């Protein structure tokens with residue numbers, strides 16, 4: 001089944017580039033940039049990948065991203081991810097880039113963006129993988145900070161097709177960024193947002209009504225609100241679901257409890273994605289495989305999930 005799932009053409013619509021930083025590359029970049037790490041070796045770092053919730057993961061994820069310093073580092077990170085895409089027949093990808101993770105440490109916006117954009121261009125040319133980049137705001141930071149980030153991005157407007165919203169969800173509702181998203185949309189950017197990962201269904205309503213998103217990232221807590229589920233079905237709003245992420249971050253205690261196939265059968269436009277594959281134990285194919293092993297996902301269901309991902313592409 002693994003090889004069959006791997007060969008299925010698919011799109012990835014929920015991937016944080018910083019979350020694809022494998023421990024081996026992390027150690028390699030630390031050595032190249034002469035950065036001392038708090039872990040003795042790759043195995044010690046991997047052993048730290050035990051998370052009780054989203055925040056515990058984010059603390060390690062931001063610490064890991066500190067090894068990314070130069071344009072070449074961002075190129076290497078993105079290129080390594082694209083090679084995984086090629087190996088798993090991911091024909092199209094729409095990754096997130098969180099500039100604040102880097103600008104707050106003194107890395108210029110354009111250094112990170114240039115490395116990422118060059119790798120995506122090479123991915124198109126050399127691997128035939130189409131892509132579009134999402135400028136994502138860190139929601140634990142202020143509205144003012146997000147406005148500043150949007151302003152920094154404007155000289156590079158054409159490098160992005162959408163804005164997104166990620167990081168610590170609870171306590172940072174979409175409403176906090178209503179005005180920033182309005183400005184981004186006025187610039188012609190589309191909008192997506194993480195909502196209903198750890199946060200309540202109300203955050204999904206806000207993302208739809210206040211941020212006017214075209215897609216919801218995660219959204220698994222929509223299942224608690226039948227009216228919301230009906231709206232997602234009626235309007236065919238895609239959810240970018242990340243099964244291995246949800247179990248690693250204890251959104252579900254076990255994969256056997258995941259609700260993605262239930263939503264699929266209800267008619268919700270759900271897709272399968274890897275979120276932060278280096279930290280959660282696998283890329284897109286491993287996420288599909290986990291659904292097969294723990295939930296009995298059939299080939300027909302896998303085909304529909306893959307087709308949903310191709311239908312839900314926003315970058316052209």
Ligand SMILES: Nc1ncnc2[nH]cnc12
Nearest residue numbers: 016166167168194275276
């Ligand atoms: N799963 C996730 N939720 C929110 N922010 C993130 N940043 C990276 N991964 C994330």
Ligand SMILES: [Zn+2]
Nearest residue numbers: 016166194275
């Ligand atoms: Zn995410």
